[in-house]
Amino acid sequence: MTITIKELALKCGVSTATVSRAMNDDPSVKKATKDKVLSFAKKLNYNPNLLARSFVTKKSNIIGLVMPDIYGEFFMEVIHGVDEVCYLNKYYTMVTSSHGKRSTAEAIVDFMSKGIVGGIILMTPSIDDEIRKILQLNHLPIVVISGKRDFDRCDSISIDNYNGAYYLVDYLINTKKIKKIAHITGPLDNNDAVQRQRGYLNALEDNGIKLNKNWIVGGDFTTFGGQAASNKLLKMQDRPEVIFAANDMMAIGCYVTARELGLKIPIDFGVVGFDDIFVSQFLNPRLTTAHIPIFDMGKEAATTLIKRMIKSEKNKFEHIIMPTELIIGGSVK
Amino acid sequence: MTITIKELALKCGVSTATVSRAMNDDPSVKKATKDKVLSFAKKLNYNPNLLARSFVTKKSNIIGLVMPDIYGEFFMEVIHGVDEVCYLNKYYTMVTSSHGKRSTAEAIVDFMSKGIVGGIILMTPSIDDEIRKILQLNHLPIVVISGKRDFDRCDSISIDNYNGAYYLVDYLINTKKIKKIAHITGPLDNNDAVQRQRGYLNALEDNGIKLNKNWIVGGDFTTFGGQAASNKLLKMQDRPEVIFAANDMMAIGCYVTARELGLKIPIDFGVVGFDDIFVSQFLNPRLTTAHIPIFDMGKEAATTLIKRMIKSEKNKFEHIIMPTELIIGGSVK
């Protein structure tokens, strides 16, 4: 269907080398020649075969996006952001996930070793030794999107979980005058979760509020986990006024519990979350939470990666920390 | 980092041809030789360069997924399903969207002409002439995911919108004994929307219920559109008992309106949607809706496409229609 460089060269009466140069806007080609080639290219609908090009240049303008799982709006937004930037820069986005069984590390290695992608965006809640080893190879440009900046031998984008949580709790204490604040944590092997808990603890401490250890309950970032944890909290003798769930999904679990127990939010107890997922604005009352600019993270990651793919600087890395924004809903009295 | 076929051949003491054959499990290679090659390949961490392979075979095991937009859980679920199947079959998933400005057709052409992908999954609400022309070229295997089966020169997966809507309305009439049912439509250039409206109309007619034309209000599949439409409906003299929104997003808009007008769902009026998006289960009360197996659609699309990529039959096409499932929540009295 599409013609090759050889055929185009023949039509133009020049060599393939000249066509190649013209297509790549090489300054050594005379303007007249370039114009001729480009006009023929357009007329004959010539498109350089990207596979052949990548093959010979050893550079791929395909970005591999590795995620722990392809599920939920968080990942969707990231893909969206990456795709946006890729499109504008004429790059392509290839997605894959760890698919439960295999490890994230395997997914990366697969991408790298097959020579398809020219760079990788890695989303991961934490960097284990296996991943660390791969990153250290420094073989292909990689940008890590992670909760915490815990590896500095590659570019990274992380969320300011600590300050997000800190200010959220600080807001509860100082603006809302609330002292009895409970916390449902995320999984403790998840950096985001750990950072958010730290923010919570420090905000309490800095405001001189004594911690009630019973009010810290373990969760797992799922609605169901939030439901279980809030149930536990709300049936305590000394019930907290507000529950700070480490993410919105668990906050939704708190709403479910409220309905089951016949309690009204924010009258009987308050709830705050983290993430500001799409649903949160439609909860009744709207959830107070910390907004994470996920779409922008995706864009930032792609932008950084492309920069690195064009000009690899093996010893200079960017570490971008995305700020969160306090979203005030009606879920706290 | 990774070695090439030539180096591996040298280590094994065989030719590159034999290595290639061994790697591709060619029966003409002696078992002993194959074992030797494979064990060396493993030891030396040899991975065939996919770019080179695709380049020479003119076959790519990359699937291009073209969507109108990368946003919302619908697309997420499709990507998830496609990725799942791709992973299991050692294929790769490349995503792109129309990015507002350019047309879907351009996105497809871009994928096709660059020679990167070996097949395309096209998600589109409707097939216009431009797309039709491209599909007719029959150049690369394409599977269309669309609301309606309106092109039969390629494989397609579609949703049984008509029956989904029909049975939903039928359920309202016969099980819930409701006669005054309004409908907020989707955009009328969207096939899904049109089919759902047809289902609504026929269900009314088959049950001998006279249509009140005022109760059909135009919507746009957004929350905001649903809000505006429901506002209009609920302020009518002759108010409907139940609003059937053509998708869940617009149904959520109805919930927002209810809150604003101080009306209670399902007491003051009922709402049903279509799609069963993730949020719907957390609405209070849970939304009654028609569930679409989106994840399965993605899987089905990828499975069909891969089948076609392996063995292209240019004149035999599959047309799969995915059934919907009635989800009964508490949004209807």
Place this chain on the structure above:
DNA sequence: TCTTTACATGAAAACGATTACATTAAAATA
């Protein structure tokens, strides 16, 4: 006018795999 320099283009190798065809060795048949 002759030499040097800069510019524009072409010829050909290279990338890493696959594969048609050729070749060799071993087994089967006459």
Place this chain on the structure above:
DNA sequence: TATTTTAATGTAATCGTTTTCATGTAAAGA
């Protein structure tokens, strides 16, 4: 034993592009 068949492997061309190096031509300087 001589011949044919079969099995296993090697040789070399090929894919479409980029890029190094060589070459020719026009402009600039002497």
